[in-house]
Amino acid sequence: MAKFDPEIHDDNPPMDAAFMAGMKPSRRGRPKLEAPKVEVKIRLDAKTVEHLRGSGPGWQTRVNALLGKLVASGQI
Numbered sequence: 001m002a003k004f005d006p007e008i009h010d011d012n013p014p015m016d017a018a019f020m021a022g023m024k025p026s027r028r029g030r031p032k033l034e035a036p037k038v039e040v041k042i043r044l045d046a047k048t049v050e051h052l053r054g055s056g057p058g059w060q061t062r063v064n065a066l067l068g069k070l071v072a073s074g075q076i
Contacts, residue, residue: 037064
């Protein structure tokens, strides 16, 4: 195995205090939402949940959209 030669690998900056001072902390995960959703627990009839889940992935998002439309229209 070849020995490490710093003259060959001189394109990497030294990790000294000046280098570290210029580093920005990485933000992981999703960005914060302006209006984050609130987790709630609601009890529904089994047949209702079966029907909603049977409509495929994204059923909770669709239920949220329908409820939002009803609220916006003043129906509930």
